[in-house]
Amino acid sequence: MKRTFELIAPCHFGLEAVLKKEILDLGYEISLVEDGRVTFIGDEEAVCRANVFLRTAERVLLKVGSFEARTFEELFQGTREIPWEEYIPQDGKFWVAKASSIKSKLFSPSDIQSIMKKAMVERMKGHYNVTWFPEDGASFPLRVFLYKDVVTVGIDTSGDSLHKRGYRTLTAKAPITETLAAALILLTPWNRDRILVDPFCGSGTFPIEAAMMAANMAPGMNRSFLAEDWKSLVPRKFWYEVMDEANDLVEQDVKVDIQGYDIDGDIVKAARANAAQAGVDHMIHFQERPVSALSHPKKYGFVISNPPYGERLEDKASLPALYREIGERYRALDAWSMYLITSYEDAEKYIGRKADKNRKIYNGMLKTYFYQFMGPRPPRRNQENRTIETETE
Incomplete structure (x- = not known):
């Protein structure tokens, strides 16, 4: 039986509408559009299809939780409440790769990263009944956004940013992604x-x-994730x-x-x-x-x-x-x-x-x-062609 996830696709600020249309065209339901990212609903296959087919997303994150935190204790407890064992195996390598904070009481990325890692370890120690983790398996890097004291936590499914299609080995002075x-x-x-x-x-x-x-x-045909x-x-x-x-x-x-x-x-x-x-x-x-x-x-x-x-x-x-x-x-x-x-x-x-x-x-x-x-549109095809197109659509 397939699982249902919330997936977060970050993008360039100002281009959310373009990404939203891409996701809708892939057949997925949009749950939230914010500055710089679009959240949508999908299953395991959607993780793969979003990474391979989305042209304008920077990466695809699997959302694992969201909670309010104004103190580091609240951040610790909120992180520990997330069922990490449902996502990360015992040998998984896990860390907070990036933390960003806007208009929030907690704003130190290094402190946020450190406290969340400790909370994850505490939760998983209890579930796996071990005192330490080898972290020699698959990688599960976290990306964390704090906005107005709401913490949103996602696991990065992509790895390298999706702008790295695999074809650009040589670049100019000021390349556009x-x-x-x-x-x-x-x-x-x-x-x-x-x-x-x-x-x-x-x-x-x-x-x-x-x-x-x-x-x-x-765009993702020639790379790995x-x-x-x-x-x-x-x-x-x-x-x-x-x-x-x-x-x-x-x-x-x-x-x-x-x-x-x-x-x-x-x-x-x-x-x-x-x-x-x-x-x-x-x-x-x-x-x-x-x-x-x-x-x-x-x-x-x-x-x-x-x-x-x-x-x-x-x-x-x-x-x-x-x-x-x-x-x-x-x-x-x-x-x-x-x-x-x-x-x-x-x-x-x-x-x-x-x-x-x-x-x-x-x-x-x-x-x-x-x-x-904007220049003028080219003239339409003749009436006969338009009629044929309409009839065969």
């Missing part, structure tokens, strides 16, 4: 029938994530079944027009290598090319990019000219849309047009803006 790139693409109306160009492609993250979407490749070793909690058969599901969905022969340019030839080579590692190098055209050469003969394409921010003082002076050039090249494209993520607050001024939408997104601790310049 795979999860953030995927979320930003999903915020646009782009689909695999439309052109996509990234004129500042760096290590190739935007083009690669777009190509994986176009080919219906699950901590919970694969939790044989008593998440049987191995679920991992095998989900990987089979992911492989069956791949469409390797899909035709797309995805391009990535960068002014640095070595970076372009790295992007090609990363795309090959991801299995999508045949879907992307990478080229050493400056933004001044951005052009395309067709209509209704998309520019989706992470241009330089000028975080270093010596780079700031070059930004007005760079963003002016971006604006000029964009205006030369016929009926295109452009989506840029940047922390440069004068981007619209030098692009020469106010964005149709502007979304504030935190890229780590850096406040950035996702500027959305």
Whole structure:
């Protein structure tokens, strides 16, 4: 009989709605949406499917408890009340990997980590009737959030952050994470029938994530997860079944027009290598090319990019000219849309047009803006085709 869990998926602040839609599309019920994370209901299979298929989650946590704690004694007692023996075997390695506290009486991460570990040991000593634990088995790292004195406790099922797809072995100076790139693409109306160009492609993250979407490749297909070793909690058969599901969905022969340019030839080579590692190098055209050469003969394409921010003082002076050039090249494209993520607050001024939408997104601790310049929609297909589509849906 399958067990039912609450699962917590952290994400970038400001992108909760994108992750929520992904989880709903996988078929799971949302129980809570908070700043930076979405909680949903699922079984053992959901642990596997969420890790393998979610493009915008940072990791997947198995929620084991939630309680109020304003003192360290309350933290100890609340932690000890959690039935750890239902999750962690006697030889399991367990520790509080990360503790964060916002607007709470308890705020010292190291003290929170130490006290919770002691409480877990006390609980499990009584259940397993031992005085010490070897901790030489599977790993069960905890992640703990304190918000307004409410402690939420989850066990990390993912291990390495889910942005580590396994394909990016080489990176540019200021890479954008795979999860953030995927979320930003999903915020646009782009689909695999439309052109996509990234004129500042760096290590190739935007083009690669777009190509994986176009080919219906699950982001977690080529990596491992901590919970694969939790044989008593998440049987191995679920991992095998989900990987089979992911492989069956791949469409390797899909035709797309995805391009990535960068002014640095070595970076372009790295992007090609990363795309090959991801299995999508045949879907992307990478080229050493400056933004001044951005052009395309067709209509209704998309520019989706992470241009330089000028975080270093010596780079700031070059930004007005760079963003002016971006604006000029964009205006030369016929009926295109452009989506840029940047922390440069004068981007619209030098692009020469106010964005149709502007979304504030935190890229780590850096406040950035996702500027959305929307071109016209392509014309609909003829009436006959629309009728056929309607009749066969």
